[in-house]
Amino acid sequence: MSQDIKTAIYTKLTTDQSEGSLWDLVGGRIYEMEGKDDADLPLLVYEVTSSPVQGLYNGTIIVKAQVVFTIYGHRRLGSASIGTIEEKLYDLLKDVELAPSGYDRGVVVALDRDRRTVFDEIIASESVYSVEATSTS
Numbered sequence: 746m747s748q749d750i751k752t753a754i755y756t757k758l759t760t761d762q763s764e765g766s767l768w769d770l771v772g773g774r775i776y777e778m779e780g781k782d783d784a785d786l787p788l789l790v791y792e793v794t795s796s797p798v799q800g801l802y803n804g805t806i807i808v809k810a811q812v813v814f815t816i817y818g819h820r821r822l823g824s825a826s827i828g829t830i831e832e833k834l835y836d837l838l839k840d841v842e843l844a845p846s847g848y849d850r851g852v853v854v855a856l857d858r859d860r861r862t863v864f865d866e867i868i869a870s871e872s873v874y875s876v877e878a879t880s881t882s
Contacts, residue, residue: 747808747810749845749846749847749848749878750808750810750812750845750876750878751777751791751793752845752846753843753844753845753846753851754791754793754812754843754876755777755791757837757841757843758775758789758791758834758837759773759775761837767789767830767833767834767837770787770829770830770833771787771788771789771816771830772785772787774786774787774788774789775788775789775790775791776788776789777791777792778790778792780817786817786818786819786822786867787816787819787822787826787827787830788816789815789816789830789834790814790815791812791814791815792812792813793810793811793812794810794811794812794813795809795810795811803881805879805881806879806880806881807877807879808845808848808876808877808879809875809876809877810875810878811856811873811875811876812873812874812875812876813871813872813873814834814871814872814873814874815869815870815871815872816830816831816869816870816872817868817869818830818867819866819867819868820863820865820867820868824861824868827861827868827869827870828861828870830870831858831870834872835858835872838853838855838874839853839855841853843876843878844878845878847880848878848879848880849879849880849881850878850879851876851877851878851879852876852877852878853874853875853876854874854875854877855872855873855874856873856874857871857872857873858872858873859871860872
């Protein structure tokens with residue numbers, strides 16, 4: 746079930762590859778779990794941290810997942826450049842219905858946005874979203 750959510754998220758993040766899109770701003774470097782050791786920055790990593798499944802008495806199945814997105818960039822580019830990428834991520838996910846394969850609908854909600862941390866020469870921005878997908882089949 747969480748693989749369906751991971752696939753739906755990756756598809757949403759990578760479909761628009763136009764100039765100025767999230768894909769463009771991170772140079773297409775969007776990874777699940779962790780980026781490549783030698784990858785250029787900036788890059789975006791996402792992780793589905795939980796996906797409990799609930800069955801209701803009427804046959805509806807609900808999957809609730811928490812997804813953590815982390816954007817990494819060079820400190821020399823400045824904090825504002827990371828903020829621009831995070832804003833693009835938010836614009837892409839806000840008010841969107843994200844229906845993973847096999848589900849009727851899915852709702853994405855931002856829980857915590859743009860917590861920035863500096864690690865030596867790297868700035869990281871972490872944002873947490875929830876995804877709730879339902880199926881009545």
